[in-house]
Amino acid sequence: MRKFETVAAIVFLLVCCNEHASLAQGRILDIYPGVDVFGPTVQSLKAGDTLVVHQGIYNETTRMSIQVQGSPAAPITITRAAGESRPVITRPSSASIQNTINIEGSTTWLTLRGLEIVGTGGGDGVTMKGTLSNITLDDLVIHDVDVGINFRSSMNNITVRRNHIYNTGADGGTGEGMYVGCNYATCIVQNSLIEQNWIHDSLPGTTQGDGIEVKVGSHSNIIRDNVIYNRAYPGILVYGTGANPVNIVEGNVIWNALEGIYAVADAVVRNNIVFNSGTGLSLYPHEQVAQMKNVTAVNNTLYKNNDGILMRWDSFAVNMILANNAIYSPTKNALNLHGSVGMFSANYVDGKSDRAMDGVAFIAGGSSTAAFVDPGHSDFWPKFGSPLIAAANEAYAPATDFNATPRFSPYDVGAYENDGLASNPGWRIATGFKEFPSPPDTIPPTVALTSPSAGSNVSGRIVVSASASDNVGVAKVEFRLDRATTLGTATSAPYSITVNTSKFADGRTHVLTAVASDAAGNTTESSPVSITVSIAVKNR
Ligand SMILES: [Ca+2]
Ligand SMILES: [Ca+2]
Ligand SMILES: [Ca+2]
Numbered sequence: 001m002r003k004f005e006t007v008a009a010i011v012f013l014l015v016c017c018n019e020h021a022s023l024a025q026g027r028i029l030d031i032y033p034g035v036d037v038f039g040p041t042v043q044s045l046k047a048g049d050t051l052v053v054h055q056g057i058y059n060e061t062t063r064m065s066i067q068v069q070g071s072p073a074a075p076i077t078i079t080r081a082a083g084e085s086r087p088v089i090t091r092p093s094s095a096s097i098q099n100t101i102n103i104e105g106s107t108t109w110l111t112l113r114g115l116e117i118v119g120t121g122g123g124d125g126v127t128m129k130g131t132l133s134n135i136t137l138d139d140l141v142i143h144d145v146d147v148g149i150n151f152r153s154s155m156n157n158i159t160v161r162r163n164h165i166y167n168t169g170a171d172g173g174t175g176e177g178m179y180v181g182c183n184y185a186t187c188i189v190q191n192s193l194i195e196q197n198w199i200h201d202s203l204p205g206t207t208q209g210d211g212i213e214v215k216v217g218s219h220s221n222i223i224r225d226n227v228i229y230n231r232a233y234p235g236i237l238v239y240g241t242g243a244n245p246v247n248i249v250e251g252n253v254i255w256n257a258l259e260g261i262y263a264v265a266d267a268v269v270r271n272n273i274v275f276n277s278g279t280g281l282s283l284y285p286h287e288q289v290a291q292m293k294n295v296t297a298v299n300n301t302l303y304k305n306n307d308g309i310l311m312r313w314d315s316f317a318v319n320m321i322l323a324n325n326a327i328y329s330p331t332k333n334a335l336n337l338h339g340s341v342g343m344f345s346a347n348y349v350d351g352k353s354d355r356a357m358d359g360v361a362f363i364a365g366g367s368s369t370a371a372f373v374d375p376g377h378s379d380f381w382p383k384f385g386s387p388l389i390a391a392a393n394e395a396y397a398p399a400t401d402f403n404a405t406p407r408f409s410p411y412d413v414g415a416y417e418n419d420g421l422a423s424n425p426g427w428r429i430a431t432g433f434k435e436f437p438s439p440p441d442t443i444p445p446t447v448a449l450t451s452p453s454a455g456s457n458v459s460g461r462i463v464v465s466a467s468a469s470d471n472v473g474v475a476k477v478e479f480r481l482d483r484a485t486t487l488g489t490a491t492s493a494p495y496s497i498t499v500n501t502s503k504f505a506d507g508r509t510h511v512l513t514a515v516a517s518d519a520a521g522n523t524t525e526s527s528p529v530s531i532t533v534s535i536a537v538k539n540r
Pocket of ligand 1 (some may be wrong): 208
């Protein structure tokens with residue numbers, strides 16, 4: 001498991017349990033559609049409250065400013081109503097142009113979940129500005145806005161997960177999917193997690209349109225497992241962190257962007273896939289970054305980009321590593337390095353290049369169809385016999401791959417680790433969220449017979465019933481006589497069958513059990529219940 005997954009798991013547990021606590025301590029409020037209903041109600045929330053937003057359209061005519069304070073033990077949650085369609089938060093076209101949602105002041109321990117946020121006139125979807133921390137934006141759909149999610153002041157511990165953001169750059173704005181931090185480090189976003197978002201389509205007329213832009217000075221952030229395409233600026237842009245820890249950019253997939261991933265300084269860029277873009281990786285200076293340093297770009301798969309790697313690492317750049325990348329740009333430029341210097345190792349290359357293949361730093365990679373299962377359909381799994389397999393420099397191989405699956409030595413070049421599998425066992429690149437398979441269900445159901453009761457004397461037709469539950473779901477409950485003979489099976493609750501006991505009416509004691517199964521095939525047999533079956537009355 002990646003160390004960051006461990007961190008994420010801990011954070012998840014905290015969120016999970018705090019929410020249960022909030023149910024115990026706070027109010028649960030319900031709102032229904034209307035004009036100026038959403039903003040004022042949100043502003044009234046107190047620590048521990050849960051606001052359930054029912055389906056329909058919420059029109060906000062005034063500038064919305066959310067300034068609320070939850071606490072670690074009593075966070076505030078705003079969520080769609082279970083089983084209903086996603087509520088829409090927007091502004092009428094007659095209202096002044098504002099961001100649809102502003103989160104401000106000293107807001108902390110707040111979660112927004114399951115809302116659709118629609119812009120009008122060129123405002124942002126969600127703008128965060130103030131002394132903010134511990135805010136979670138989860139499962140939001142944000143569209144037809146200028147910037148999707150805007151982080152506009154110093155803040156920390158912001159989680160932005162599984163949001164669908166599209167049609168940004170309305171009214172000719174800068175149009176970033178996410179804009180994180182400030183120019184010239186005048187604000188700094190740190191220790192934040194941006195993962196599994198789906199960001200696509202900057203609008204025609206946007207002046208920029210980055211997918212995720214993390215401004216200079218912002219640091220210790222993780223940007224991973226995002227799906228980003230059709231962007232008029234870089235898919236992901238990270239500048240530099242100054243003296244602070246690096247930003248990590250991993251497991252993302254980007255296509256049809258002006259540039260794929262642009263990293264200036266202080267970044268680990270690993271296990272990403274970029275294709276059909278202006279560049280795969282852009283690794284060159286920016287005027288807001290004083291010095292290029294500390295870039296580790298390893299195990300990325302770059303396919304059919306105009307420039308696979310566009311690099312300008314000069315002799316003053318410090319601690320720059322480019323290793324184990326699969327750089328295939330058939331008929332285009334694979335390497336545009338212009339004399340760059342750095343630690344270069346085991347990069348496999350196909351396409352035009354301004355650097356000689358030396359067999360160590362840069363190695364001729366052969367054709368993309370020999371390297372990947374089906375590159376024309378975005379399947380970049382290393383096929384059997386691929387030159388990428390077991391070809392990596394072990395010193396630079398990440399612990400896991402694009403699928404977040406552990407890599408085993410000998411290590412492969414590119415974003416995937418083959419480890420003997422003929423095809424990709426994970427998510428296939430497609431429009432939508434990057435999915436990870438759920439871990440297998442290994443927990444068996446619980447089951448108990450509820451009728452008849454132990455020691456009953458029974459005769460004729462009786463109902464046999466059981467209660468059963470499972471962490472995922474009960475698939476069936478089978479009822480057995482003397483632990484051997486199946487009497488019948490129930491597949492939905494309440495679990496019961498009718499049994500004609502005259503077939504085994506012999507005056508003896510028998511035992512009944514129920515065996516519950518889940519879909520994964522885990523089974524549990526209930527404690528036995530003894531019954532005595534009355535001898536049938538003959539010749540009546
Ligand atoms: Ca920008
Ligand atoms: Ca391996
Ligand atoms: Ca189970």
